[in-house]
Amino acid sequence: MKELRPGGDVPGFQPEPGKWDWEADAGQRSVLQGAIKRGVNITEAFSNSPPYWMTISGSVTGAEDGGNNLREDQYDAFADYLTEVVKHYRDTWGITFRTLDPLNEPSANWWKKGNQQEGNHFSTEKQAEIIKKTAASLQSKGLDGTVISAADDNSIDETLFNFSLYDQDTIDAVQQMNTHSYNGSKMEELRVMADKFGKKLWMSEYGTGGSEPHNHEDMTSVQELADRIMYDLKIMQPSAWVYWQAVEDEGASNNWGFIHANFNGDEQYEMTKQYYGMAQFTKFIRPGAVIIPTDKGRTLAAYDAKAQRLVLVIRNELSAENKAFDLTGWQYAKTTSAQVYQTSPDRNMEKLEDIPVYANGIEVPTADNSITTVVLEGVMPSVE
Numbered sequence: 001m002k003e004l005r006p007g008g009d010v011p012g013f014q015p016e017p018g019k020w021d022w023e024a025d026a027g028q029r030s031v032l033q034g035a036i037k038r039g040v041n042i043t044e045a046f047s048n049s050p051p052y053w054m055t056i057s058g059s060v061t062g063a064e065d066g067g068n069n070l071r072e073d074q075y076d077a078f079a080d081y082l083t084e085v086v087k088h089y090r091d092t093w094g095i096t097f098r099t100l101d102p103l104n105e106p107s108a109n110w111w112k113k114g115n116q117q118e119g120n121h122f123s124t125e126k127q128a129e130i131i132k133k134t135a136a137s138l139q140s141k142g143l144d145g146t147v148i149s150a151a152d153d154n155s156i157d158e159t160l161f162n163f164s165l166y167d168q169d170t171i172d173a174v175q176q177m178n179t180h181s182y183n184g185s186k187m188e189e190l191r192v193m194a195d196k197f198g199k200k201l202w203m204s205e206y207g208t209g210g211s212e213p214h215n216h217e218d219m220t221s222v223q224e225l226a227d228r229i230m231y232d233l234k235i236m237q238p239s240a241w242v243y244w245q246a247v248e249d250e251g252a253s254n255n256w257g258f259i260h261a262n263f264n265g266d267e268q269y270e271m272t273k274q275y276y277g278m279a280q281f282t283k284f285i286r287p288g289a290v291i292i293p294t295d296k297g298r299t300l301a302a303y304d305a306k307a308q309r310l311v312l313v314i315r316n317e318l319s320a321e322n323k324a325f326d327l328t329g330w331q332y333a334k335t336t337s338a339q340v341y342q343t344s345p346d347r348n349m350e351k352l353e354d355i356p357v358y359a360n361g362i363e364v365p366t367a368d369n370s371i372t373t374v375v376l377e378g379v380m381p382s383v384e
Contacts, residue, residue: 062111156184207244
């Protein structure tokens, strides 16, 4: 059997029945604790696979045929395992996960024994079973600060399909609908379903490596990332948009991730162009901001009412040009200029010269193959 890829071998907390190893996964725990120390206030736990000894194949990489791999007599044990980990994090390390998802891309048929990454297929029926059992286990242990999220499917359409088949008890057990957006097109339909069920909706995983050979300056991955963020936030309208894995293995020789580090060997790392592409969004569109409509398909607009800040992120994969924006629906009597930041083949979220704000709007200079962010402070929507 192949070895799991570097970064894909996640240590479990129960290496065998009845034995707990709470020193496992110390690296990821350290990153989590560091993130909380720096201001992170929402955390989620999810599982790639049950421990190997609970599986049919005896492997965390999946079943021989890519089918269900959790043994029929282990559903209660797996739910207990997940909630015991959540409980230990709360009681020992003071970390309360807001949500717990027992699944990760459960509808996928590529979780087969011998893969290089952990994974586990669950049919729709089995997804419902583990969701309900995990929710019940949380309640039985008094873990009322943690609720269930599901199902973290690879495709938006798969998430929609499975929720359409869940029974009412399963729907009631899920407080947050999670989907990945690697595939699928039914973004609006999923948003409507989440509204109908009264559930919070997250885009809980996406990552991209572009189309170029291994190159830390690759812009194709930046453009793919920006395109996905814009479409998801405009149409699906999740309350969170989460990137898969910020740090990737330099030895993998691809363009995934924001930072490349040697997972085996000397401790060193390099920032990639994708890091700055992501920062064009995250540095300026902060929690509490609301995505607002725009008639420009390659522009994302967000407004923070408390900060009175309007942010425009402009994606331009073509030639440089000035782009005009009509701001007649906004009040900004005291605002005479706007800040501009840009990532391009030659720039890494570089601050450019401020641009003037005119009575009817702004004109933004964009570079070839770039992401440009415009920040207007002290603006408010006009009141008729």
